[in-house]
Amino acid sequence: MRTRIQNARRLVVKVGSALVTNNGAGLAVEALAEWARQIARLRADGREVVLVSSGAIAAGMQRLGWSKRPQEMHHLQAAAAVGQMGLAQAYESVFARNDLHTAQILLTHADLADRTRYLNARSTLVTLLELGVIPIINENDTVVTDEIKFGDNDTLGALVANLIEADALIILTDQQGLYTADPRNDPGATLISEERAENTALEAMAGGAGSGISKGGMITKVRAAQRAARSGAHTCIASGREPDALLRLVGGDDLGTLLYASSTPLAARKQWLADHLQLAGSLILDDGAVDALRAGRSLLPVGVTAVEGDFNRGAVVACRTASGIELARGLINYASSDARRIARSPSSEIEHLLGFAEAPELIHRDNLVLIG
Numbered sequence: 001m002r003t004r005i006q007n008a009r010r011l012v013v014k015v016g017s018a019l020v021t022n023n024g025a026g027l028a029v030e031a032l033a034e035w036a037r038q039i040a041r042l043r044a045d046g047r048e049v050v051l052v053s054s055g056a057i058a059a060g061m062q063r064l065g066w067s068k069r070p071q072e073m074h075h076l077q078a079a080a081a082v083g084q085m086g087l088a089q090a091y092e093s094v095f096a097r098n099d100l101h102t103a104q105i106l107l108t109h110a111d112l113a114d115r116t117r118y119l120n121a122r123s124t125l126v127t128l129l130e131l132g133v134i135p136i137i138n139e140n141d142t143v144v145t146d147e148i149k150f151g152d153n154d155t156l157g158a159l160v161a162n163l164i165e166a167d168a169l170i171i172l173t174d175q176q177g178l179y180t181a182d183p184r185n186d187p188g189a190t191l192i193s194e195e196r197a198e199n200t201a202l203e204a205m206a207g208g209a210g211s212g213i214s215k216g217g218m219i220t221k222v223r224a225a226q227r228a229a230r231s232g233a234h235t236c237i238a239s240g241r242e243p244d245a246l247l248r249l250v251g252g253d254d255l256g257t258l259l260y261a262s263s264t265p266l267a268a269r270k271q272w273l274a275d276h277l278q279l280a281g282s283l284i285l286d287d288g289a290v291d292a293l294r295a296g297r298s299l300l301p302v303g304v305t306a307v308e309g310d311f312n313r314g315a316v317v318a319c320r321t322a323s324g325i326e327l328a329r330g331l332i333n334y335a336s337s338d339a340r341r342i343a344r345s346p347s348s349e350i351e352h353l354l355g356f357a358e359a360p361e362l363i364h365r366d367n368l369v370l371i372g
Contacts (some may be wrong), residue, residue, distance in 0.1 A: 002109065002252045002253070002254060003252065003256060004168070004256065004260055004271035005168050005170075006251065007110075007203065008168035008250065009046065010047070010166045011048070011050070011250075012051075012147030012160050012164070012171070012233075012303060013035070013164060013170045014051075014052040014171045014172065014238055015051070015054065017055050017088060018149050019174060019241070020032070020055030021056065021062060021211045023108070024067075026062045027055070027086055027090050029090055031240070032091060032092040033097070035172075036195065038244060039051065040100055040143070041243050043134075045250075045287060050125065050137060050166070052085065052136075052138070052157040053136055053138055055083065055087050055136055055138075055195065056079075056141055057079045058081030060080055060083025061083070062083075063083060063294070064082060066079070067125040068237065073313070077143070082342040083091070083144045084106075084141075087136050087138070090103075091136050093297055100133075101132070101133045101134070102134045102136050102281055103134070104134070104136055105125070105134065105135050106139070106142075107137060107138075107139060108143065109307070111277065113277075113316070117367065123159075125164050129164070137160055139153060152220045152259075152350075154224040155220060155224055157169055157171060158228040158233075158235075159275055161231065162233070162275055165231055166228075167233060168240070169233050170226065171221050171225075171237045171238070173218075173237060174238065174241065174362075175237075175239060176239050176372045177191050177255075178202065178206065178218055178221070179191055179192065179205065180194045184274065192205070194257070194258045195258075195259055196259070196260060197225040197226050197228070197235060197262070198226060198262060201331075202226075202259070203219060203223070205218075205222075206218035206222045207222070216239075221235075222259070224369075225237070227274075227275070228326065229259070230263070230275075231263035234257045235258070235260075236249050236255075236256055236257065236262045237259070237358070238256025239255075269366075270368075273316060273369045274329070274371065279317055280309055280316060281318070281336055282307075282309060282317060283339070284307075284320050284322060284324075285320065285321060285330075286304075286305050287322075288303050289319075293319060293370065294327075300346075300347055300362065301318060301347060301350065301367065302346050302347070302372045304343040306321070306343070307336055308342055311335065313332065313335045313338075314331055314332070315331070316365075317329065318371075319368075326371050328370045329369060329371055330363035332362055332363055333362055333363065339362060341354060342354065357371040
C-alpha cells in the first residue's frame with residue numbers, strides 16, 4: 001500500500017501551527033529548515049511539492065505577546081497580518097539555503113468557489129511547479145470572514161490537492177497518526193497504519209484539537225483525506241517531529257497513517273462542484289427525483305418540492321432528500337425566484353410559466369455531482 005506514496009510525483013505537504021510555532025513559542029526555524037531540506041531532496045528526485053503552512057496567527061500571537069488565541073475576528077486578522085510577515089521571511093530564508101525559490105499564495109474560499117479564479121489559481125500553481133518554485137500556501141486570514149473561510153488548513157490542503165490533481169497529501173502534525181480512539185483519553189488506543197479514506201467509521205475514531213494553538217484536530221484531517229480522495233489523492237497523517245518524515249514516507253516507510261483513495265476520481269468540473277464549502281441554496285426533491293439523480297439523470301423541475309435560499313442562475317446549490325440529507329450539488333439553470341415558479345411542473349410548462357425557457361432541466365447531469 002505504501003507504494004502509493006512512493007509513486008507520487010506531485011505532492012501537497014501541510015504542516016500545522018503547533019509544529020511551525022513550536023506550540024506557540026515562536027517560529028520553529030530549525031523545523032522549517034528541516035522541511036526545506038527534505039523538500040529540496042524531493043525536488044531533486046523529480047517530484048513537485050506544494051507546501052500548505054499554518055502558523056501566521058500563531059506567529060503573530062507570539063510577536064504580540066498573546067498567550068491565548070483570541071476569539072474576535074479583528075484580533076485574529078491583526079495577528080495574521082503581523083505573523084505572515086515573519087512566516088514568509090522564514091520560509092524564503094530556509095529554502096534559499098537549498099537553492100530553491102518560494103512563492104507566497106494566500107487564498108480564501110471565494111478564490112476557489114469562483115470558476116474563473118479557480119482556474120487562474122490552478123494555472124498559477126502549475127506554472128510555479130514547472131518553474132521549480134515551491135508555492136507556500138496559507139489562508140488569507142487578514143481579510144477572511146466567517147462566510148468565506150476554509151475553517152482549517154487541513155481542508156485547505158485537501159482543496160489544493162484537488163485543485164492541482166496531486167497524487168498525495170501529506171499532513172504533518174504533532175501526533176503520530178490516527179488512532180482507534182483518542183490516545184490522550186484511552187490508553188488502549190492503537191495506531192491505524194492503513195485504511196480506506198472513504199471509510200466513514202474513521203470519523204468516530206478522531207479526537208478534537210490537541211492544543212490552544214491548533215485549529216482543527218484529527219477529525220479535520222480525516223475529513224481532509226476523504227475530500228482529497230475524491231480526486232484520487234492518497235493522504236498520509238504523520239508526526240512532523242519524526243526525523244526525515246517526508247523522505248521516509250516517500251521512501252515507503254510504515255510511518256503514521258495512510259488513508260488511501262479507492263474510488264474513481266471525479267472529473268475536474270465535478271470535483272470543483274464537490275469542493276464548494278458554501279452553497280447558495282437548496283432544492284428539496286421527491287423520491288422520484290432522488291432515484292433519477294442516483295441513476296445519473298438530470299434534475300427536472302417536476303421532481304422539486306421546495307426551493308430554499310435566494311440565488312442567481314448559475315449558482316451552486318444542494319439537492320436534498322425530503323429529510324434534508326444532501327444527495328448532490330450542481331449548477332442551477334434558473335434563479336431561485338424562477339425555480340420556485342416552475343417547481344413541481346413538467347418541463348413542457350416552463351415557457352408558459354416564465355415566458356422563456358433557459359433549459360428543460362433545473363440542473364443538467366453534466367453540471368451535477370453526487371455527494372451522498
